[in-house]
Amino acid sequence: MTASIIGAGESPYTRHPSTKASTETVITDAVVRALENAGLTPEDVDGFAVSSFTLEPDHAIDLAWKLGLRLSWLMQDTNGGASAGAMLQHAVHAIEAGDASVVVLAAGDFMDKIAFEQLxxxxxxxxxxxxxxxxxxxxxxxxxxxxxxxxxxxxxxxxxxxxxxxxxxxxxxxxxxxxxxxxxxxxxxxxxxxxxxxxxxxxxVPPVTGADAVVLVADELARGKRRAKVMxxxxxxxxxxxxxxxxxxxxxxxxxxxxxxxxxxxxxxxxxxxxxxxxxxxxxxxxxxxxxxxxxxxxxxxxxxxxxxxxxxxxxxxxxxxxxxxxxxxxxxxxxxxxxxxxxxxxxxxxxxxxxxxxxxxxxxxxxxxxxxxxxxxxx
Missing domain, CATH: 3.40.47.10 (Thiolase/Chalcone synthase)
Known part of the structure; x- marks a missing residue:
């Protein structure tokens, strides 16, 4: 495979989220942290995938717009514990097909007592x-x-x-x-x-609020960087x-x-x-x-x-x-x-x-x- 992960970030998990927190804020925080870890900015991103149970009524494109992303590849996944692997699999193929070169994969939820009971x-x-x-x-x-x-x-x-x-x-x-x-x-x-x-x-497993993100890039963009190559x-x-x-x-x-x-x-x-x-x-x-x-x-x-x-x-x-x-x-x-x-x-x-x-x-x-x-x- 010809893609590598060069950045990762996590919005701090908590059992008692702030009243100002939301699914959007925690996913955004994780994305920002992952991009900073990769040494990149939102302007570098041309692919985005997100997984969440509580993002509605927004969708992947709404979150991408709020993040200021201009994209050539977009995906939304709702398969819970299998979502990261699914998004990674699709993102690698997108990079290999030339549809994107810098892809952010993100997942997260605002999960207080009410949200968990509804889920x-x-x-x-x-x-x-x-x-x-x-x-x-x-x-x-x-x-x-x-x-x-x-x-x-x-x-x-x-x-x-x-x-x-x-x-x-x-x-x-x-x-x-x-x-x-x-x-x-x-x-x-x-x-x-x-x-x-x-x-x-x-x-x-205890339900919490939080989010995670990684930055996947074409191998030629990862040269000289510490990376996790996708085998x-x-x-x-x-x-x-x-x-x-x-x-x-x-x-x-x-x-x-x-x-x-x-x-x-x-x-x-x-x-x-x-x-x-x-x-x-x-x-x-x-x-x-x-x-x-x-x-x-x-x-x-x-x-x-x-x-x-x-x-x-x-x-x-x-x-x-x-x-x-x-x-x-x-x-x-x-x-x-x-x-x-x-x-x-x-x-x-x-x-x-x-x-x-x-x-x-x-x-x-x-x-x-x-x-x-x-x-x-x-x-x-």
Whole structure:
């Protein structure tokens, strides 16, 4: 592929947004930060993509106009946790086709209590017509059942999932932009109040307000700059037609293609950002991408690779500690891996040549219908 990310920015996440904040203001803030990080201005941009659940009644073109962007390529995506990978995939193709040369990808939402309640009640027609009337209280109940099924299939315990949450909180303590940075122990996790058995408070991603953005450019414009070169982006949508058990994501279909196109193996990866709305989904995606080998003892892998910190996964703290800012949840991991590959991760910096970002989202009746994966390489 012939495109690289040379800038990343995040509008600070918060559980209690200012009365002056809006979806427009937080996305704009993230875009400005990403452009400054890339050493560019709005006048340099000719491509723009945005993902948001709460931007309405505005659309991508309205936001582009308010940002002062004059464009030859424009996209709007509403696929939640899979939106960053989807926009990246389309933007790379736009650059390769000559439709744009400097593309800003942005995602964010204003997510207070009212906005969150409206989102989970009217997420899509399936939710509004068939899940909300139960009432089912949002996705926690769905993923509680999926987690219980995963526990039974692989012999996992609550402690196994707790080790994932604790490890990510440990990373979050070094991330000043994470909403939750107080150290978390396994005892804290086990004793936390139940939300929907077997899920406790620390298994459920906290909604926040915020936004993220990256700047993607043609490789010839990235020469001499610290960059994350895009090696591969693959996706799978509606892979199981909502007929499976939910324990396998679309990554099982598209990850082998990503590894082949990138020319590396799962063992070559130095840093990962896995979409983490629930710990069970971290496990599912790691299996589907081959990061957890098929023959591995999953509980042992969690202890020795994730809990120990040996595997640099969700080094921002992930959404479980940094927060889920609506559609920005899908962009949060991309921003973090770009920062790691460009050496911008501060005290949580790891030695990283190759990074992987996975996206997962858009619960239909039961499970996420969208999944994608991007492989990036540190380059200059």
């Amino acid at each position: 989970v009640a009217r997420y899509n027609r399936a939710t509004e017509d068939h899940l909300s009337p139960l009432p089912m209280g949002g996705p926690n109940a769905l993923f509680a059942m999926l987690t219980a099924r995963q526990m039974e299939k692989f012999g996992l315990t609550r402690e196994d999932y707790g080790r994932i949450a604790v490890a990510q909180r440990r990373w979050a303590t070094a991330n000043p932009e994470a909403v939750y940075r107080t150290p978390l122990s396994l005892k804290d996790y086990i004793q936390a109040p139940m939300v929907a058995e077997p899920l406790c408070r620390f298994d459920c 591969a982006v693959t996706a799978s949508y509606n892979s199981e037609n909502q007929s499976g058990d939910g324990l396998q994501t679309g990554l099982a279909d598209c990850s082998s293609i990503a590894w082949e196109r990138a020319g590396i193996t799962p063992g070559d990866v130095d840093v990962l950002a896995v979409y983490d709305d629930y710990p069970a989904m971290v496990v599912a995606q790691l299996i589907d991408m081959g990061i957890i080998p098929k023959e591995a003892d999953i509980s042992d892998f969690i202890r020795k690779r994730i809990y120990s910190g040996d595997l640099a996964i969700n080094t921002s703290g992930g959404q479980l500690s940094a927060g889920q800012a609506g559609s920005a949840g899908g962009m949060h991991g991309l921003v973090e891996v770009v920062r790691q590959l460009r050496g911008d991760a501060g005290s949580r910096q790891v030695a990283a040549k190759f990074g992987v970002v996975s996206g997962y989202g858009m619960v239909l009746y039961r499970y996420g219908a969208c999944a994608n994966m991007a492989v990036l390489e540190a380059a200059e």
